[in-house]
Amino acid sequence: MASQLINSTISGLNSSSATLTDVFGEVSKYNVQLNIAERLWASWYLWMQNDVLATGLMSFIMHEVVYFGRSAPFMLMDCIPFFKKWKLQNQKIPTWKEQWDCAVLVLISHFTVELPQIWFFHPLATYFGMDFGVPFPPLWKMAMQIAVFFVLEDAWHYWFHRALHIGPLYRNIHKLHHTYSAPFGLAAEYASPIEAMLLGFGIVGIPIVWVSVTGELHLITMYLWIVLRLFQAIDAHSGYDFPWSLRHFMPFWAGADHHDLHHERFIGNYASSFRWWDYCLDTEAGEEASKKRREKKMAEIRAKKAQ
Numbered sequence: 001m002a003s004q005l006i007n008s009t010i011s012g013l014n015s016s017s018a019t020l021t022d023v024f025g026e027v028s029k030y031n032v033q034l035n036i037a038e039r040l041w042a043s044w045y046l047w048m049q050n051d052v053l054a055t056g057l058m059s060f061i062m063h064e065v066v067y068f069g070r071s072a073p074f075m076l077m078d079c080i081p082f083f084k085k086w087k088l089q090n091q092k093i094p095t096w097k098e099q100w101d102c103a104v105l106v107l108i109s110h111f112t113v114e115l116p117q118i119w120f121f122h123p124l125a126t127y128f129g130m131d132f133g134v135p136f137p138p139l140w141k142m143a144m145q146i147a148v149f150f151v152l153e154d155a156w157h158y159w160f161h162r163a164l165h166i167g168p169l170y171r172n173i174h175k176l177h178h179t180y181s182a183p184f185g186l187a188a189e190y191a192s193p194i195e196a197m198l199l200g201f202g203i204v205g206i207p208i209v210w211v212s213v214t215g216e217l218h219l220i221t222m223y224l225w226i227v228l229r230l231f232q233a234i235d236a237h238s239g240y241d242f243p244w245s246l247r248h249f250m251p252f253w254a255g256a257d258h259h260d261l262h263h264e265r266f267i268g269n270y271a272s273s274f275r276w277w278d279y280c281l282d283t284e285a286g287e288e289a290s291k292k293r294r295e296k297k298m299a300e301i302r303a304k305k306a307q
């Protein structure tokens, strides 16, 4: 890893007293070929002197910053009447109490369920061949792998989310996530720990399976994928469909209106990022989709009678 490449550059530093800035200065001095992000990355691992701890801490902080940081603008919008025209269920604006209760439960689950598991991630992922050294892989490779993860995770999410709507599974596991029929950004991870692990496997497990098969995956790609998937989940729960939302430019992208309808109707629209599974398997939610299904059924009955 980075330490092999830059070990000589840090040998002059007294590791116990060196600050992160000192390490960054040394790394920069001897590794001019690395870009600033790569130097910061290498410095972090060298400074921490414990790879498992360095990855664990970075993962946890990244998750919290992105989750609450991305939800905050939507919380602000809920207070500004100007944005109401883009709110999908605009008669149901979440109260501060609802958002607070939601944030508390999400935080408790992050600290009690996610944090202990995060320490297993680095040993497990590196065992299966994940790279975390510098330099980073080229952008095209990251983009290609992230696109594959989006497609595979969407399929995983569709089937397991659909299964979670079966009677006992719904009542015992998934009902908690459906507490809010008009969702908001913070509600994206409001779910039972069993659901978080089951659906979370699609996000964390699929890349691990990928690296065990292909032998190619860098931790930075994994992070970028998780950040983008978090943006997707928070956006899908935000309740806001803007004229500039991605689905208007990419018609197969699910977006907020797709998942908002799932929370409002409880049936249909089970996929996470894309619309193709619900479209092809006829599980789209909403008035229009049910009307189409009814018409199709009537046509089938008429055709049978005519025979």
Ligand SMILES: [Zn+2]
Binding pocket: 161, 165, 174, 178, 262
């Ligand atoms: Zn559901």
Ligand SMILES: [Zn+2]
Binding pocket: 177, 183, 188, 237, 259, 263
């Ligand atoms: Zn949801």
